[in-house]
Amino acid sequence: MSVSETPTTYSGARKGEDKSFEGVWDTPKGIHVLSSVSHRVVGRRFIYTGFVFFLIAGVLALLVRTQLIVPGNTFLDLETYNQVFTMHGTLMMFLFAIPILEGFAVYLIPLMLGARDLIFPRLGQFGYYCYLFGGIIVLSSFVFDAAPDGGWFMYVPLSTKAHTPGLSADFWLIGITFAEIASVTAAVELITAILTARAPGMSLTKMPIFAWYILITAFMIAIGFPPLIIGSILLEAERLLGLPFFDPMLGGDPLLWQHLFWLFGHPEVYIIFLPAAGMVATMLPTFVGKPLFGYGFAVAAVVSMGFISFGLWAHHMFATGLPILSLSLFSAASTMVAVPTAIQVFCFIATLASGRPKLTTPMLFILGFLSIFVLGGLTGVMLASVPFNWQAHDSYFVVAHLHYVLIGGMVFPLIGAFYYWAPHFTGRMMSERLGRWVFGLMFVGFNTTFLLMHITGLRGMPRRVATYAEGLGWDRLNMLSSIGSYILAAGIALFVFDFFRSRRHGPPAPRNPWGAGTLEWLYPPVAPGFNFHAIPPVESREPLWDQPHLLETEAHKVEGVMHGIRDGRRETVGCDPVSGKPLYILRLPHPTWLPMIAAAGLALLFGATLASAYWLCAVGAVIALVAFTLWGWEPSDSGVTRDAGMGHELPVNVVDRRSHMHVALVGTMLVLMALFASLIFGLLYLWNIRPEAAETLTRPALLPAAVAVVLGLAVALFGQLTRRAAVRDRFAGATVLSLLTVLTSLLAVAALGLSLMPIDPWASALGATLWAIGGFVAFNLAVLTYWGLFNAARRLTRRIGPGQSMPDFNLATFAKGCGLMVAVAGAFFIAGAVGGVG
Amino acid sequence: MTALTRQIVAIARPGVVWAVHFIAIYALISAACAARALIGHPTLLIAGAVVTVLGVALCLWSVAAPRTGEDGDLRPAAFWSGLIFALAILANASALFFFQSCGG
Known part of the structure; x- marks a missing residue:
């Protein structure tokens, strides 16, 4: 699905409008090189x-x-x-x-x-x-x-x-x-x-x-x-x-x-x-x-x-x-x-x-x-x-x-x-x-x-x-x-x-020293920090062999899309995943210290765990959370179109299932589902090989588990409705629905917790695994809650403006994944409650 | 769906079929051979045979499907992907039919 958004004056992050193309892509000097993201x-x-x-x-x-x-x-x-x-x-x-x-x-x-x-x-x-x-x-x-x-x-x-x-x-x-x-x-x-x-x-x-x-x-x-x-x-x-x-x-x-x-x-x-x-x-x-x-x-x-x-x-x-x-x-x-x-x-x-x-x-x-x-x-x-x-x-x-x-x-x-x-x-x-x-x-x-x-x-x-x-x-x-x-x-x-x-x-390397066919040799070594002045269209798997003009021309004069800069931003071209057809202009971030600070916060969290200094763990977690928040706290870039050259008039950061943000989110969901599946594997494994131990386990509470399944479906539904409202540019509706997604997430966490209350996680491996599943799902719902509130805050402070629906578009996919996890976890709890875990 | 997308799906589909079949066979063996003994050996054999026939058929679909208007270089990819995974499914299932019980 492709969504055409209302073109507006550019409201995204402005970072290098006073700089040349090379200046925008320049690697920071001195100690600032640690903030490079290239x-x-x-x-x-x-x-x-x-x-x-x-x-x-x-x-x-x-x-x-x-x-x-x-x-x-x-x-x-x-x-x-x-x-x-x-x-x-x-x-x-x-x-x-x-x-x-x-x-x-x-x-x-x-x-x-x-x-x-x-x-x-x-x-x-x-x-x-x-x-x-x-x-x-x-x-x-x-x-x-x-x-x-x-x-x-x-x-x-x-x-x-x-x-x-x-x-x-x-x-x-x-x-x-x-x-x-x-x-x-x-x-x-x-x-x-x-x-x-x-x-x-x-x-x-x-x-x-x-x-x-x-x-x-x-x-x-x-x-x-x-x-x-x-x-x-x-x-x-x-x-x-x-x-x-x-x-x-x-x-x-x-x-x-x-x-x-x-x-x-x-x-x-x-x-x-x-x-x-x-x-x-x-x-x-x-x-x-x-x-x-x-x-x-x-x-x-x-x-x-x-x-x-x-x-x-x-x-x-x-x-x-x-x-x-x-x-x-x-x-x-x-x-x-x-x-x-x-x-x-x-x-x-x-x-x-x-x-x-x-x-x-x-x-x-x-x-x-x-x-x-x-x-x-x-x-x-x-x-x-x-x-x-x-x-x-x-x-x-x-x-x-x-x-x-x-x-x-x-x-x-x-x-x-x-x-x-x-x-x-x-x-x-x-x-x-x-x-x-x-x-x-x-x-x-x-x-x-x-x-x-x-x-x-x-x-x-x-x-x-x-x-x-x-x-x-x-x-x-x-x-x-x-x-x-x-x-x-x-x-x-x-x-x-x-x-x-x-x-x-060593002898200086000439352009394409080995006579290779792939694009990394288009520029003389060392290629500039931006890789390509213009991104040339490609006709084969060995473009440097099959398109001789690429090497006959000086690299910076090679024709292609995305020549120059628009809005002072780093950017490249986003394409259709299968055909490679240009789909949108992909805006890229400039150098920043935030990822390093977030990683340092997490390092403190992990390192302090070793020292059993739990107050330091909390400090590390807060540092990481603040850094992640500032990382995402930027004006949305989508909602405008720009000339990309060679006859392409392309939207910036298109809101689409094929966009990089959405594909990355699907990739992340794949990781999360694999984590979840590993826990489910552990549960089924222990249940199957140790039936005598499973028989002694207290049952989860039925009613809260059933409510959790319903709430899981509600999380997915509200997430999807938020997306629909945002895509249709219903600003207030999207905010309200986003908050409803948050509310149902919190209720789902409570329902899962209530279902597990009768089980002592220290008494048996199976009980501990059930709590681990509940904890993992609750963690994801907490992320969803934070994300929903974050989107609402960005909307209220105009970091997301009318016509910019990407944050809610992506939230919906995450909400559906979380909803599925809640429903599956709830179903296992119900099975345990009805049939007895043993 | 474009011809290219169809072709990519045709390459990946047998792998997904193999994965589902592997999980099914592993689950059946676990159900039959672990302490809980959820199913008996005859059930294991019948269910294993059914999923194997289904799996091989789905893989060979990629081998036999007509290919018009598709990229020449990826045509063998779909063919070989189907064939490799059909063989892999048969190899996985063969274990079930060589042994009379979980212990061999």
Whole structure:
């Protein structure tokens, strides 16, 4: 539905009317650079911070290998060893792999798609600071001598208060949950950016393959991270408040943690692999000089992988005593995922075969990726077989497999990507000669370390042991693996040296130095902060190959839409998600400190929880809330049309289901629904496997539960009516209906609370889970209430004027989602009340 | 709905069908094999067979549907997506028919 609004004189935020186009897009100088919201600045920060975490985690890996170099070694004591391998895995998986790939996506996607920035720049800055502060919280555990030591998967009951009484598990749970906010916000931002901000003519089928990979990855993050977020919150609630979610004595189950963890943990492997494979699919055609073979096959394979990867989680739990039928189901799905993976690999090989590849440094890393990753995939198929898995479980064979998949599938493409896109970061080329040395050292070092680990594992060496006895047949293998790890580290060290050396001494990069076909090379490195003076229409997936005039003309003279500035604002073009047809002018925010302040407030909230300083938590929450409020407290931009050039007269920030705000809201609802579904999964799981515990639970109250269902439907109805009134420009009606939405939300919270009153959450896991569901829904209704009041206040203070219906349009979608959650939660409470929970 | 939108839906639909089928099979196994034992093995088999036939049929719809006026490059995507997910559904369901009980 598209809504034509009454054109009025522009009433939106005025920020740079006295500046030139370049001035409007200028990156703030000095300390103010911290307030920059540019995707280029934020993307680089993600990349550099992620790489620092990689180096720290790498040093920890070297400590592990040094400890294991000889039998009976006392280089590290047992406790330190546990901390070191736990932090190695944690940093690599949570603070390096995903953030650095998201950093590349944040940096490259707008450039490749023909956008001037990511469309929620402030959200990008907020996500980065959450990631940074979360990472600092996790790392600071070393300073307090409380580094987590329970493995990167933090299994219960080991990580419960009874078995880990200190703060180490809390550092992990709180720091990682906080850092995950960055992944989720980046996912929503990337989904929206890819779907709504592309160059004219760039339909989904003309999109660079990298964007498909990132789109699917972002959807996977939006669905895959919530189970871990919920699991971490439940575990922290058990540790902090004594709620017995995982306590078998009170109807809980330690395996629930494993389910929630691996519901995230296995898709995460593909979340790490897919963007890296997307980099390969982007670089490979450049060096072959031909388009990617089988674009359609690759898209189908990526989509298939995205789905199937969610059906594999329990293959990490084959040794936990699940029914054989369940094991077979997960074994089948684990084997099937090899099909889409192989399709992609065949696409890459066919592309290689279609031309004469240039053996540049990035190309060497691509070849390294292909050989190592395929070996890792093959051992993955072996491990998908239940009998073999039982034999190899928790042995060094698994360690070898996972490193072949993750280093081969992600680190090799990543280093290749650094060599390929380095001109974007430094304006200079990295050294081809040193690059070959880096590749050689890494390839030899990696295979020396991990190829031998397959044998070590098959000879029976278990994972996570701090030392081993002499004469078990592991001595020489471990020594060679440790020597290999030093060679691998030398390769990484040489790469770091080359990167810094090239910043000063590398040859200046020419325009499109590799002869690539994608738009990020349209401008000479380093491209200006606004990416494009004018956004050129695109006719193919390789515009720089198929539209030669783009490179024949000086970049700033290339013709396109959105030339110049309107109303002194940063802006790009918003498009139809499928066809790529220009739909509206997308106004972008200017630099601001608010997202950083909001993230700092949240960091205080999370950090003070560790110190049990709850008054400080409240201060942090207030700081964050004020920052969020000021963030949204701007005049609405919609309601006017402007000339976008090339015959396009476009509305500003159109009120439409296809607008970036609405698409982002749908993405956010996807995350919230996944969180909600994780709680429902937990409830059904405990109810199903512990019937005897369920029978002893007090029933929820029936009448309030029934009222809650009705109120949930009323919340959705009033939200929709608010939208209708706002779209029809009924100013007073929209305000009244918005307040009615708020009122019914508050009543729904009360009804849910009354229904749960008879249940003691400390008495049983099922009761605690019911309260967790109620609490989650109440939190969302509180957000809805705040949002409704916020909209009403903006309307009363004329921040939203007549003809500007976007805030209410979006509120309606959120109200419908909240209404659905209330109705579902209420239905479960009714089922418990009528049938008895048992 | 434009031809392009139809094509995108045709690529994604088999995945959604696979997801629904996976959840159904997982739920059926959980209902039959967990301590509560909500359903018996015969019910598990019959219900599993029904959802599998439905799932495969829906996936193969993407494989067999005529494609006119659509983007040439994405035509194989819809075809392969349907085929991969049909196979994946059969693989998931095969577990049910190889074992006589939850324990094998």
